[in-house]
Amino acid sequence: MRLFIPLAITFVAGVIMILQFFVPATQSMGETLQEWYMIVASFAIFLGAVNLLHVHSRRIRFKGRNWKYSPVTIIGFSAMIITGIFFGIEPGKPFDFMFTQMMVPMGATMFSLLAFFVASAAFRAFRASNWRATLLLISAFVVMLGRVPIGAMIWDRIPLISEWIMQVPNLAGQRAVMIGAAMGMVATSLRMIFGIERSYLGGAD
Amino acid sequence: MKRILFVLPLLVFTGVIFAQSGGIASGDGGDCLIQSLTAEDAPNDAGGNIDLTWVVAADVALPDSMILERSDADGVWHPISTIAPVNGGKTDVNLDNGQEYSYRIVPFYSGTARSASAEATAVPQKQWIHKGRIGMLILLTLISLVIFYYIEQGKRGKDLYIRRIAGLTAVEDAVGRATEMGRPVLYIPGIMDMDDIQTIASMVILGRVAMKTAEYGSPLLVPTCRSVVMSVAQEIVKESYLKVGRPDAYQRESINYITDDQFGYAAGVDGIMVRQKPAAIFMLGTFYAESLILAETGRSVGAIQIAGTAMPSQIPFFIAACDYTLIGEELFAASAYLSKEPKLLGSLRGQDIAKLFFMIVIVLGVLTATVGEAWEPATKVADFLKTITRVE
Structure with a gap:
């Protein structure tokens, strides 16, 4: 019974989701299942919040490694919740102020780091160590040149070559990955729906 | 064979239920x-x-x-x-x-x-078959039949050749390295929820990795971006530790929720990498712009990194920054590959045959469309292939 019930739920839910894609008349069943998932996920948010508080309060209590960061997390978490509940989340309220003036800039800061990481990764990837890396380097150089005005100024065909590289060999490679991944998705789904893959339940027995 | 019997009616179903009209x-x-x-x-x-x-x-x-x-x-x-x-x-x-x-x-x-x-x-009426998806249904049924056939072959003990996937062969080495260095293993299951097939595949692999960390006695850290993923990961890791007889080594607090915010999560995981300096980092699941931020930070702390995703736009970043990358389908093959279970390996074989079928269809489509410019009957073949592979 320990295995049967989860396997039965997986099978029924999986078959309904496949059916609703091909049989429009059963779409409402699929939508209902998705609504159920949303309800379960909503409850799980509390689990996440409780886990966050539990992990960090435990770290403070036992003076775990780097525990001094934990009060910052708890204070930030509590401040957002308290201001949101007691003052509302409308523009001009403390919650909105903290969101737009602290959360958003911090997120943008993390995102902006990407530019530097791209530079360092490109430096490594574009080293002309063999003929394939050299080919990659040349392709990347042409694509970059074709996307800035100076490329067209040097030779008006460079943007066209850049576009061709992106639309033909690059797109072909991407589609190959997508087709392969789609096959993998089908196989994984079948393994799960028919109970062939059971490791997520703790074993194959 | 019983499963094949389930799939066959689906094929018949598509042929029989076809016509409705609302007038x-x-x-x-x-x-x-x-x-x-x-x-x-x-x-x-x-x-x-x-x-x-x-x-x-x-x-x-x-x-x-x-x-x-x-x-x-x-x-x-x-x-x-x-x-x-x-x-x-x-x-x-x-x-x-x-x-x-x-x-x-x-x-x-x-x-x-x-x-x-x-x-x-x-008169409005509900339809019993989506006419724009019949071709896909037939193809899906055929693919399913092929996969089930090879699963049966695997169960019967037939020797099925599966090509070596370097990134998966290195899983044991990565966990062993972490054990030798006395540092934790960091597992990042992507930023999407449990309704994403890549997250599901990642959770299955997590079970296999957790068995290795339990065997070797390495600490396993799993920071998650979604509460549901955290709950599922906790159960999977607990079951894995139980299965290898190390329930005492399981630490619930090691699998924790950080935030739903994409870059907040990236910042939190970067912090874990810099402070705890994991010796092995697994990044398996759905990733977006945070992929390179995570991979480059992991590289800077000297960890051996195994990444895998089916997001075509993020694969180059992982290839540039990680030691091993599972590209697209390899992510979905990982669980079967690591388990070495014949029936799961059979499904991989079926998957490969299905891919071969599509390669033939693509080559045939290109040839017939090209030849069709000069010879009319070839165009009909190209149109037929286009029809059966089109999805609305």
Whole structure:
């Protein structure tokens, strides 16, 4: 019974989701299942919040490694919740102020780091160590040149070559990955729906 | 074979249930302003919708506005929309299936209603098969049959060759390295929720990795971006530790929720990497812009990194920054590959055969489309291939 019930739920839910894609008349069943998932996920948010508080309060209590960061997390978490509940989340309220003036800039800061990481990764990837890396380097150089005005100024065909590289060999490679991944998705789904893959339940027995 | 018996009726189902019609009715004429008004059951839906289209005559004085009206069961007309005096279309929604609905258009000149167009009627009905997806259903059924066939072959003990995947062979080495260095293993399951197939695949692999960390006695850290993923990961890791007989080594707090925010999560995981300096980092699942931020930070702390995703736009970043990358399908093959279970390996074989089938279809499609420029029959083959592979 320990295995049967989860396997039965997986099978029924999986078959309904496949059916609703091909049989429009059963779409409402699929939508209902998705609504159920949303309800379960909503409850799980509390689990996440409780886990966050539990992990960090435990770290403070036992003076775990780097525990001094934990009060910052708890204070930030509590401040957002308290201001949101007691003052509302409308523009001009403390919650909105903290969101737009602290959360958003911090997120943008993390995102902006990407530019530097791209530079360092490109430096490594574009080293002309063999003929394939050299080919990659040349392709990347042409694509970059074709996307800035100076490329067209040097030779008006460079943007066209850049576009061709992106639309033909690059797109072909991407589609190959997508087709392969789609096959993998089908196989994984079948393994799960028919109970062939059971490791997520703790074993194959 | 029992599973194949389940799939076969699906194939039959597609052939048998094919035709439904909600009826098409059109009204022509009126006083010639509305040349035609057509009402028909909306195709490929669960019912309750009627598609309306109208054509306005070109050589008459145009009205200021037009009102689209629908009659109720008592024959009383009710306006449902104000429409511009040009050709157009609209879908009337939230109707009762099986009931006949009539429509007409009333033109207004200087605020005065003129004679209405001819009526058009239709009956909304639910469809039992999506006609734009029949080709896909047939292909999916064939692929499923191939996969089940090889699963059966695997179960019967037939030796199935599976190519070596370097990234998966390195999993044990990575966990062993972490054990030798006395540092933790960091597992990042992507930033999407449990309704994403890549996250599901990642959770299955997590179970296998957790068995290794439990065997070797390495600490395992799993920071998650979604609460549901955290709950699932906790259960999977606990079961894995139980299975290898190390329930005492399981630490629930090691699998924790950070935040739903994409870059907040990236910042949190970067912090874990910099402070705890894991010796092995697994990044398996769905990743977006944070992929390179995570991979480069992991590289900077000297960890051996194994990444895998089916997101084509993130794969180059992982290839540039990680030691091993599972590309697309390899992510979904990982669980079977690591388990070495014959029936799971059989599914991999089936997956490869299905891929071969699509490669043949693509090559055939390219050839016939090219040859079709000079030889007409080849175009028909190309069109047929296009039809069966098109999905609406």
